[in-house]
Amino acid sequence: MGDRPEPAGAPDAGLDAVMAERRQLINLAYRLLGSLAEAEDAVQETYARWYALSDEQRQAVEVPGAWLTKVAGRICLDVLGSARARRERYVGEWIPEPLPGRGITGDPADRVTLDESVSMAFLVVLESMTPAERVAFILHDVFCHSFAEVAEIVGRTPAACRKLASSARARVRASRASAAPAGEHAALVREFKQAWESKDIQALIALLDPAVTAVADGGGRISTVVRPVEGAEQVARYAVEIAGWIPGLAILERTVNGLPGLVAQSNGVTVTVMAFHVADGRIARIWGVRNPDKLRSWTVAPPP
Secondary structure (H helix, E strand, O other): OOOOOOOOOOOOOHHHHHHHOHHHHHHHHHHOOOOOHHHHHHHHHHHHHHHOOOOOHHHHOOOHHHHHHHHHHHHHHHHHHHHHHHOOOOOOOOOOOOEOOOOOOOOOOOOOOHHHHHHHHHHHHHHHHOHHHHHHHHHHHHHOHHHHHHHHHOOOOOHHHHHHHHHHHHHHHHHHHHOOOOHHHHHHHHHHHHHOOOOOOOHHHHEEEEEEEEEEEOOOOOOOOOOEEOOOOHHHHHHHHHHHOOOOOEEEEEEOOOOOEEEEEOOOEEEEEEEEEEEEEEEEEEEEEHHHOOHHOOOOOOOO
């Protein structure tokens, strides 16, 4: 997966231009699907369809990048529709696949631009949308496509797509309104790490919003709670309890989807990646990904 597709009978002229779209398509598909693995599959399928065209059909495409984006968008829309059914059968909570910063084997950060549109809080809001809302919003508001272009992908009128994006935008705006500045976010995550390492429950409680929610994703592969843990004391005690489960525990400060987060390693192997949402001077949300299928990009720890 991720290998350069073999052009079946395609002329060399224009090949570089077509392949240059790959990074943009990965960026689009990851934001639409919340999974780097699924994004790469969707982009691979997009290129497979491009090379399934005859030479004459490819030469008739005036703007290959627009064609590729349209096809990738439709593939992602189909995947989102089937994903809703799959996630209903998922064991426990489903959290988007976390992305590391630079320095990891395979360099996911070289393929996906790490900005606020890939923060875990942003992706979790996207998960609450219908597939059509998500596609309309991402294509228009993040990638600046016109509603006429979005309509061709979603299969609705431009006016309907405008309404979809507007509804999605309101949800995103509400989530962004409470987000803390980057410096405050980083400081609280660091303090959380120190309190967690020392197993200081009271220090942890002081850092957490009284109504904090912690969500863990083990996918049925790893032992973890299958429902959100709510409340500062409950979350603090759960964090300390987790520390006792993991042999050879090391807690590292790392970039997670473009923001400061934490990585828990057991004897050098990444077993949990944690992302945080900070608001009003406290940690309000914690997402802990433990499903090993979602941690493949974290096999080698980056330098601090």
